[in-house]
Amino acid sequence: MSLVEVIGLHHRYGPRPILQDINLSIDRGEVFALIGPTGAGKTTLLRIMDLLEVPSAGEIYFDGKYVPRSGRQRFAIRRRMSFIHQKPHVFNLSVCDNVACGLRWRREKKNKVVGKVGRILEMVGLKGYENRNARTLSGGEAQRVALARSLVLEPDLLLLDEPTANLDPVSAEKIEQLISQVARQGNTTMIMATHDMAQGQLLADRIGVLLEGGLVQTGNATDIFRSPRNREVARLVGIENIIEGVIAANTEGIATVEVGNDSDRIGIQAVSDYPAGKEVYACIRPEDITLALSSTQSSARNSFQARITQVATLGALSRIEIDCGFRLVALVTRMSAEDLDLQVGGEVHAAFKATGVHVMEKGS
Amino acid sequence: MTEIWDGLTRAIELLVSLDPEVMQIAGRSLRISGTSCLLASLICLPLGSLIHFHQFRGKRVLINIVQTLFSVPTVVVGLFVFVLFSRAGPLGVFGMFLTPAAMVIAQMILITPLLLGLTISALSGVSREMMDTATSLGASGFQTAWLVLREARYAVLAAVIMGFGRAISEVGCAMMVGGNIRGFTRVVTTAIALETSKGELELALALGMILLLLALIINIALNRLQQR
Numbered sequence: 154m155s156l157v158e159v160i161g162l163h164h165r166y167g168p169r170p171i172l173q174d175i176n177l178s179i180d181r182g183e184v185f186a187l188i189g190p191t192g193a194g195k196t197t198l199l200r201i202m203d204l205l206e207v208p209s210a211g212e213i214y215f216d217g218k219y220v221p222r223s224g225r226q227r228f229a230i231r232r233r234m235s236f237i238h239q240k241p242h243v244f245n246l247s248v249c250d251n252v253a254c255g256l257r258w259r260r261e262k263k264n265k266v267v268g269k270v271g272r273i274l275e276m277v278g279l280k281g282y283e284n285r286n287a288r289t290l291s292g293g294e295a296q297r298v299a300l301a302r303s304l305v306l307e308p309d310l311l312l313l314d315e316p317t318a319n320l321d322p323v324s325a326e327k328i329e330q331l332i333s334q335v336a337r338q339g340n341t342t343m344i345m346a347t348h349d350m351a352q353g354q355l356l357a358d359r360i361g362v363l364l365e366g367g368l369v370q371t372g373n374a375t376d377i378f379r380s381p382r383n384r385e386v387a388r389l390v391g392i393e394n395i396i397e398g399v400i401a402a403n404t405e406g407i408a409t410v411e412v413g414n415d416s417d418r419i420g421i422q423a424v425s426d427y428p429a430g431k432e433v434y435a436c437i438r439p440e441d442i443t444l445a446l447s448s449t450q451s452s453a454r455n456s457f458q459a460r461i462t463q464v465a466t467l468g469a470l471s472r473i474e475i476d477c478g479f480r481l482v483a484l485v486t487r488m489s490a491e492d493l494d495l496q497v498g499g500e501v502h503a504a505f506k507a508t509g510v511h512v513m514e515k516g517s
Numbered sequence: 518m519t520e521i522w523d524g525l526t527r528a529i530e531l532l533v534s535l536d537p538e539v540m541q542i543a544g545r546s547l548r549i550s551g552t553s554c555l556l557a558s559l560i561c562l563p564l565g566s567l568i569h570f571h572q573f574r575g576k577r578v579l580i581n582i583v584q585t586l587f588s589v590p591t592v593v594v595g596l597f598v599f600v601l602f603s604r605a606g607p608l609g610v611f612g613m614f615l616t617p618a619a620m621v622i623a624q625m626i627l628i629t630p631l632l633l634g635l636t637i638s639a640l641s642g643v644s645r646e647m648m649d650t651a652t653s654l655g656a657s658g659f660q661t662a663w664l665v666l667r668e669a670r671y672a673v674l675a676a677v678i679m680g681f682g683r684a685i686s687e688v689g690c691a692m693m694v695g696g697n698i699r700g701f702t703r704v705v706t707t708a709i710a711l712e713t714s715k716g717e718l719e720l721a722l723a724l725g726m727i728l729l730l731l732a733l734i735i736n737i738a739l740n741r742l743q744q745r
């Protein structure tokens with residue numbers, strides 16, 4: 154059964170539309186990630202679902218009940234949710250008072266408050282910090298206080314707005330661990346906004362892609378990762394190679410996509426059902442391309458001789474830009490880049506499987 | 518020159534020996550200004566919150582007027598209270614003219630704009646996101662307001678201390694509605710004015726030093742708060 158349902162939601166600030174026709178249903182116990190670039194409207198959508206803002210149009214149902222646009226009922230429903238902001242916004246009080254404030258506002262008994270606060274601080278690893286002023290904590294610790302402050306209320310719905318965006322990698326990982334720990338317990342439904350595809354994949358059961366105020370695609374991580382609906386989603390999930398082409402032929406689900414300029418057409422083999430003549434984009438993930446010095450006998454249907462045009466090192470990986478009649482970007486480990494002695498101007502063989510090519514209709 | 522020097526040494530003697538007259542006057546100053554500051558705070562803190570947390574037409578204008586009244590001349594307030602409370606005035610029946618009560622009221626009116634304006638700006642220092650955080654953690658409107666007031670507590674307290682400083686150092690109201698009656702409405706500032714015009718410099722200097730000492734203490738307290 155769905156815990157939150159949003160139907161036909163529109164929102165605008167003045168004349169500027171922020172959200173357009175959002176329809177979304179989140180199941181009880183589900184972890185849902187909203188993915189989209191900065192400015193897509195993720196925060197606004199979360200604020201509307203937290204009942205901090207009233208949408209310009211549309212309906213919200215919480216736990217099967219219609220949420221009115223104003224009045225006392227919104228307050229009662231809001232007390233069943235909690236919101237974690239991108240910045241922790243801890244109060245200028247002790248850690249203990251910060252975590253306890255939500256319980257005190259709900260008039261919980263004193264001894265109960267003490268017990269709950271103690272348990273939650275232990276869970277987020279802040280035991281012994283009780284009397285520290287929360288303002289003196291580091292960013293990661295402050296975000297854990299914010300998390301504890303929300304979790305101690307045992308909300309039915311937890312909304313998280315880029316909870317790790319301002320944190321260093323180690324602190325971010327701690328927060329992610331805590332979120333997945335809460336998710337595993339299964340009592341808390343979570344909606345999390347993030348621009349980090351990997352984080353969404355790691356934590357969420359289902360992902361929704363928000364682009365320019367519209368919910369473009371929802372599905373599980375594999376769906377979105379492998380079969381993005383359009384070019385923008387493809388870019389967002391890290392597909393660097395999006396190549397324009399036309400289907401030249403299709404035999405039993407193996408399509409030949411013709412790419413390149415008019416004088417020099419090149420065929421890419423791809424798994425697709427689109428008929429010949431269709432204008433399409435061929436999407437290839439850079440990590441799905443293998444590079445070798447000679448054309449080895451591999452099962453990959455696509456194999457091209459290419460020239461290296463750019464080499465860049467990204468941590469443990471090397472990003473290699475090659476020209477094989479069309480531009481491709483490949484990711485290889487730094488080790489193999491060194492072994493193959495990949496350098497600008499050098500020749501290399503690029504190969505990728507027909508199943509590694511996702512074909513989508515142009516203009517979608 | 519020797520006159521000033523003699524005055525100074527005599528003034529220090531008066532202070533060190535805790536001269537009863539000096540102490541009495543200083544005590545009265547503290548009591549009257551303390552009371553007016555307390556009462557003004559009781560009005561201004563809730564009123565300032567009310568103005569800060571509500572959106573209404575003319576809010577900007579109201580805040581501008583309040584800020585303009587920061588520098589209202591003390592004699593104008595004195596005149597206003599004089600007109601109200603003098604025997605023939607509309608509130609004359611209460612017989613409060615030339616009493617410490619009238620001085621408290623006058624000083625309250627004097628520092629209310631200052632306290633109100635500084636309270637509002639102190640509360641504005643608490644971010645919108647902080648309020649949203651409280652709201653989303655389940656705070657009611659009143660609980661959110663209380664939290665914001667607590668978040669801004671140092672700035673609010675600084676406002677209260679500023680108000681007290683203005684009340685205790687003013688002479689216009691105290692003179693006009695208190696009348697500088699010895700043993701009844703004579704406070705530090707009115708006493709200094711009187712003693713100076715009488716040529717009794719040592720008493721005036723001693724009282725002046727007390728006032729400066731108070732200002733110093735207030736300043737130290739204010740600095741301490743702002744460093745937190």
